[in-house]
Amino acid sequence: MADSTRRGTIPTCSIGAGIRAAIDYTASPFEILSGGGGIPYQPGEIVRSLEQTCGVRAKLEFHPRSEGDVRRTAADITKARELLGYEPVTGLAAGLAAFADWLEGHVSAFPTALEALA
Numbered sequence: 001m002a003d004s005t006r007r008g009t010i011p012t013c014s015i016g017a018g019i020r021a022a023i024d025y026t027a028s029p030f031e032i033l034s035g036g037g038g039i040p041y042q043p044g045e046i047v048r049s050l051e052q053t054c055g056v057r058a059k060l061e062f063h064p065r066s067e068g069d070v071r072r073t074a075a076d077i078t079k080a081r082e083l084l085g086y087e088p089v090t091g092l093a094a095g096l097a098a099f100a101d102w103l104e105g106h107v108s109a110f111p112t113a114l115e116a117l118a
Contacts, residue, residue, distance in 0.1 A: 005065075006040035008074035014088035014095070021084035036075025037088045046092065053096045 018035040025031070047058050080086035090098070 005069075006042055006072045006074070007046070008036045008040045014090045017089070018080060018084065018086045021080075021086055025084055027083070031079070031083060033080045033083070033086075034075040034077055035080060035086065036077055037092075039092075040072055040074035041092060046096075049093050050096050053093065053100050 014037065015035050018033075022031075022033060022035075047060070051058055077086060077088070
């Protein structure tokens with residue numbers, strides 16, 4: 001049986017644009033907004049994309065679902081779209097690639113971490 005769990009994700013480069021738009025917003029003293037990608041992914045999709053990005057195969061351990069675990073999470077970004085013109089522009093694969101590039105340049109242990117996954 002396929003796992004029906006889905007999680008919303010958002011690359012930091014997209015959320016940064018939303019935060020900047022919120023800082024510049026002056027139509028009211030405050031608003032409660034959700035920032036996110038608006039697209040929920042299955043955990044397996046995220047893992048496969050990360051494997052392709054990093055060129056390694058993940059070692060996976062499967063465990064029973066935790067009691068109370070929410071099966072689907074995703075931000076409703078409708079209000080942020082309407083008030084701020086917020087639109088996430090970085091998809092999952094591009095966001096993971098940007099993260100891997102950043103990590104490779106900032107963490108000397110990155111190759112070791114990838115080797116541990118293989």
